Amino acid sequence: MTAPPGPALPDPRPTADKDARLVQQMFDRVAPRYDVANTVFSLGQDRHWRRVAARAAAPRPGDLVLDVASGTGMLAGELRAAGARVVAVDFSLAMLATGARRDRARGRAGEGVLWCTGDGLRLPFADASADVLTIAFGLRNLPDAAGGLAEFRRVVRPGGRLVVLEFSQPTWPLFGEIYRRYLVGAIPRAAQVLTSDPAAYRYLADSILEWPDQQGLGEVMAAAGWAHVQWQSLSGGIVALHRATHP
Numbered sequence: 630m631t632a633p634p635g636p637a638l639p640d641p642r643p644t645a646d647k648d649a650r651l652v653q654q655m656f657d658r659v660a661p662r663y664d665v666a667n668t669v670f671s672l673g674q675d676r677h678w679r680r681v682a683a684r685a686a687a688p689r690p691g692d693l694v695l696d697v698a699s700g701t702g703m704l705a706g707e708l709r710a711a712g713a714r715v716v717a718v719d720f721s722l723a724m725l726a727t728g729a730r731r732d733r734a735r736g737r738a739g740e741g742v743l744w745c746t747g748d749g750l751r752l753p754f755a756d757a758s759a760d761v762l763t764i765a766f767g768l769r770n771l772p773d774a775a776g777g778l779a780e781f782r783r784v785v786r787p788g789g790r791l792v793v794l795e796f797s798q799p800t801w802p803l804f805g806e807i808y809r810r811y812l813v814g815a816i817p818r819a820a821q822v823l824t825s826d827p828a829a830y831r832y833l834a835d836s837i838l839e840w841p842d843q844q845g846l847g848e849v850m851a852a853a854g855w856a857h858v859q860w861q862s863l864s865g866g867i868v869a870l871h872r873a874t875h876p
């Protein structure tokens with residue numbers, strides 16, 4: 630699918646519930662159990678989604694990939710496996726530290742992934758310094774998604790690529806209804822048991838329901854100046870993978 634120019638863009642302006650400081654504190658709190666909760670709530674699909682994203686990023690050996698909102702670096706690890714030099718950027722020190730500890734425990738510290746604190750809206754990198762920029766389940770969390778996409782365009786070199794993995798809208802209406810009930814009902818209840826932070830998972834449900842669909846996000850990316858915007862739905866549209874090229 631590609632993004633033709635469309636009339637109605639979703640509104641990616643900052644919202645009160647995406648106050649950056651609150652989002653940062655929330656991820657600091659959930660960091661120790663984030664990976665386990667992710668795998669449970671996605672019914673084991675999350676690793677598959679990230680592998681598809683890493684394949685789409687298609688880094689050549691030695692390419693510099695910025696994985697923004699990298700969290701515990703699960704996608705960064707997939708990109709490293711493909712031979713890229715990866716900088717995992719996130720503003721939650723606890724999320725990065727969890728990933729760095731996992732690397733150390735596996736004897737992979739310092740191998741191919743550099744951990745870097747930074748704000749996705751003001752990346753600590755020079756213009757045109759990256760070959761590829763990836764962001765998995767992070768764009769929705771930025772207080773200003775359109776501003777983030779413009780910032781990504783600044784740091785990626787001309788001809789470089791952007792890959793966005795994000796929750797999206799189920800493409801089959803009946804499945805969509807079942808999924809919505811799972812999001813607003815089952816996930817916060819299960820989070821009470823699994824994470825002792827159900828508020829974080831209510832935020833998750835709300836932010837997913839408010840997020841644009843596949844076409845809508847494609848239009849926001851095109852409006853931010855990205856070229857050749859394409860997307861594919863994964864797992865019936867629960868998640869979408871968008872790619873684009875720096876013009």
Ligand SMILES: C[S@@+](CC[C@H](N)C(=O)[O-])C[C@H]1O[C@@H](n2cnc3c(N)ncnc32)[C@H](O)[C@@H]1O
Pocket residue numbers: 649652653656697698699700701702703704718719720721724747748749750764765766767770771772
């Ligand atoms: C849902 S997690 C995704 C983590 C990881 N990419 C993954 O696939 O599991 C969202 C991440 O975005 C980070 N984040 C949110 N807003 C950010 C911002 N403005 N700058 C940098 N990181 C941000 C959070 O700290 C969190 O680690």
